[in-house]
Amino acid sequence: MINVAIVGYGNLGRGVERSLKQNPDMELVGVFTRRSPETVATEGAAAFHMDDLLSKKADIDVCILCGGSATDLPVQTPEITKNFNTIDSFDTHAKIPEHFAKVDQAAKANQTVSIISTGWDPGLFSLNRLYAQSILPTGETNTFWGKGVSQGHSDALRRIAGVADATQYTIPNNEVIENLKAGEKLELTTRDKHFRECFVVLEEGADAEAIKEEIVTMPNYFSDYDTEVNFVSQEELNRDHKAMPHGGTVLHTGTTGEITNQVIEYTLQLESNPEFTASVLVAYARACVRLAKEEQFGAFTVLDIAPKYLSPLDDATLRKELL
Amino acid sequence: MINVAIVGYGNLGRGVERSLKQNPDMELVGVFTRRSPETVATEGAAAFHMDDLLSKKADIDVCILCGGSATDLPVQTPEITKNFNTIDSFDTHAKIPEHFAKVDQAAKANQTVSIISTGWDPGLFSLNRLYAQSILPTGETNTFWGKGVSQGHSDALRRIAGVADATQYTIPNNEVIENLKAGEKLELTTRDKHFRECFVVLEEGADAEAIKEEIVTMPNYFSDYDTEVNFVSQEELNRDHKAMPHGGTVLHTGTTGEITNQVIEYTLQLESNPEFTASVLVAYARACVRLAKEEQFGAFTVLDIAPKYLSPLDDATLRKELL
Numbered sequence: 187m188i189n190v191a192i193v194g195y196g197n198l199g200r201g202v203e204r205s206l207k208q209n210p211d212m213e214l215v216g217v218f219t220r221r222s223p224e225t226v227a228t229e230g231a232a233a234f235h236m237d238d239l240l241s242k243k244a245d246i247d248v249c250i251l252c253g254g255s256a257t258d259l260p261v262q263t264p265e266i267t268k269n270f271n272t273i274d275s276f277d278t279h280a281k282i283p284e285h286f287a288k289v290d291q292a293a294k295a296n297q298t299v300s301i302i303s304t305g306w307d308p309g310l311f312s313l314n315r316l317y318a319q320s321i322l323p324t325g326e327t328n329t330f331w332g333k334g335v336s337q338g339h340s341d342a343l344r345r346i347a348g349v350a351d352a353t354q355y356t357i358p359n360n361e362v363i364e365n366l367k368a369g370e371k372l373e374l375t376t377r378d379k380h381f382r383e384c385f386v387v388l389e390e391g392a393d394a395e396a397i398k399e400e401i402v403t404m405p406n407y408f409s410d411y412d413t414e415v416n417f418v419s420q421e422e423l424n425r426d427h428k429a430m431p432h433g434g435t436v437l438h439t440g441t442t443g444e445i446t447n448q449v450i451e452y453t454l455q456l457e458s459n460p461e462f463t464a465s466v467l468v469a470y471a472r473a474c475v476r477l478a479k480e481e482q483f484g485a486f487t488v489l490d491i492a493p494k495y496l497s498p499l500d501d502a503t504l505r506k507e508l509l
Numbered sequence: 510m511i512n513v514a515i516v517g518y519g520n521l522g523r524g525v526e527r528s529l530k531q532n533p534d535m536e537l538v539g540v541f542t543r544r545s546p547e548t549v550a551t552e553g554a555a556a557f558h559m560d561d562l563l564s565k566k567a568d569i570d571v572c573i574l575c576g577g578s579a580t581d582l583p584v585q586t587p588e589i590t591k592n593f594n595t596i597d598s599f600d601t602h603a604k605i606p607e608h609f610a611k612v613d614q615a616a617k618a619n620q621t622v623s624i625i626s627t628g629w630d631p632g633l634f635s636l637n638r639l640y641a642q643s644i645l646p647t648g649e650t651n652t653f654w655g656k657g658v659s660q661g662h663s664d665a666l667r668r669i670a671g672v673a674d675a676t677q678y679t680i681p682n683n684e685v686i687e688n689l690k691a692g693e694k695l696e697l698t699t700r701d702k703h704f705r706e707c708f709v710v711l712e713e714g715a716d717a718e719a720i721k722e723e724i725v726t727m728p729n730y731f732s733d734y735d736t737e738v739n740f741v742s743q744e745e746l747n748r749d750h751k752a753m754p755h756g757g758t759v760l761h762t763g764t765t766g767e768i769t770n771q772v773i774e775y776t777l778q779l780e781s782n783p784e785f786t787a788s789v790l791v792a793y794a795r796a797c798v799r800l801a802k803e804e805q806f807g808a809f810t811v812l813d814i815a816p817k818y819l820s821p822l823d824d825a826t827l828r829k830e831l832l
Contacts, residue, residue: 209646283825310644313640313816316819316831317819321788321819324531442787442788443781446780447780448785449756454771458765464765465763487828489816489828489831490815493816494813496639501813505810508642
């Protein structure tokens with residue numbers, strides 16, 4: 187039995203609690219939070235204060251860190267890895283090398299294992315980029331996201347003065363995807379690959395036209411895209427736009443021989459982004475504990491982990507049933 | 510530089526020769542054949558007789574075995590693994606455990622590495638079955654093949670008395686795939702998942718109706734499927750049905766939480782099955798040589814190999830550019 191602690195209990199932490207119930211080789215020790223534990227409404231798990239984590243060290247095989255990449259994980263992962271095997275979903279791409287180096291140092295110095303940046307992107311999409319490019323080195327990889335809710339873009343909308351609430355959908359250009367799959371060679375701009383669709387609730391008296399203009403011209407977030415802005419009531423937003431679907435496609439179009447087209451496509455279609463991400467973290471938690479048993483200490487990413495480590499089945503069964 | 514020998518030179522061996530030209534870290538030592546080397550029309554590679562393989566041992570880092578699974582590989586892989594690191598594409602599913610055991614013994618006794626059953630199924634499809642089932646244990650995996658040419662079914666057609674030549678296409682039921690992706694729970698029979706389409710050239714005087722009946726009722730190959738039989742001229746078959754396209758989809762439809770649908774789909778769309786399979790073998794040849802350098806001797810499958818071993822890029826670059 188693998189004994190798991192959840193550190194941080196938002197949407198991702200709740201997703202991990204749900205995923206663990208689907209994995210009979212795993213047991214949840216409890217949820218560790220910076221809030222008062224009695225205020226945390228888990229789905230059955232014991233809740234403890236973060237300050238009690240170290241005192242439960244003997245009961246915990248691996249900590250699944252469910253904090254955010256902006257401020258939580260850069261501090262928590264290196265710190266907790268000093269005492270525990272850890273999994274995180276650190277997804278600030280530009281800072282991954284730095285994060286990896288810090289966590290690796292903590293893990294090697296303290297004989298623990300940490301698998302960082304798991305999830306689906308980075309994570310499963312990274313794996314598929316690597317496999318596809320290694321197999322078809324003459325080719326192009328394009329990653330498309332959506333249709334799904336971008337938390338970062340929704341937050342950007344909500345920061346605008348006069349906006350009460352908002353949801354932003356990232357929508358891939360399916361026509362471009364089909365043309366690539368048909369073997370067309372395309373020079374793609376940012377605008378060609380994705381659309382953005384916004385559902386915005388205005389505060390009373392806000393100027394809709396001015397806000398729409400502010401959205402579609404917002405640098406980094408919207409100005410490089412074709413963006414549609416819809417104004418809706420809070421009731422409509424709550425009813426139709428509070429789910430967290432997401433997904434996307436890694437599409438690699440390669441050539442073998444002189445002119446032979448070969449297409450590798452990996453697509454996720456997720457009704458709940460946090461529940462799916464949580465399921466990926468749980469599978470890698472299994473791998474993490476195995477690496478620790480083998481005394482392969484240090485930091486790893488999904489690119490370093492042999493697929494078999496994710497499965498509860500033994501090697502001979504995997505060869506017989508899945509190969 | 511990784512020095513590669515190709516053992517056996519049919520469609521797959523030719524595909525490996527082409528793939529190696531796309532991988533600047535690899536060099537082809539030559540093609541080794543049971544035929545007279547001077548009769549083998551390579552695309553530039555030196556050709557040698559199989560009997561000369563051992564004499565070139567010092568020049569070869571890995572042998573890519575391109576023989577067939579029926580009679581060649583069960584003998585060749587264990588035998589050649591006594592002296593060389595090897596890659597094969599052994600695909601007789603039921604005999605994989607036995608084949609693995611034999612090759613593993615040869616590799617461990619002689620300090621070599623062999624990666625067996627590479628390609629796309631078994632191979633990349635196996636990987637995707639494993640990843641998907643490990644991440645979403647509550648779910649169903651279905652593998653669909655095609656549209657593509659099945660060599661085994663085409664051979665079965667050609668063995669019928671009165672048939673001069675034939676090509677068989679395996680066609681997935683795309684409606685079933687769409688229904689599964691939409692979250693429908695389906696009990697699928699063999700007939701539901703694939704159709705079979707045959708293009709048959711008759712010998713002079715052959716009885717078309719009798720042959721059609723013999724095809725559609727043929728056990729194991731056609732009787733469990735809806736099969737369409739088309740009679741065509743040899744000219745038409747040569748013109749339209751001698752390419753070797755293939756592909757397929759591994760579709761995993763899972764549930765998280767109580768009722769949240771999550772879909773993982775991996776699809777290959779290949780204009781040339783042998784050239785793509787060859788490209789997979791070449792990427793795993795790189796992994797094989799690395800494992801040998803690390804003195805991790807024995808037999809492996811794709812399930813045992815960390816993704817990073819397939820890439821010519823170093824770990825830090827992979828984390829920076831692909832994660």
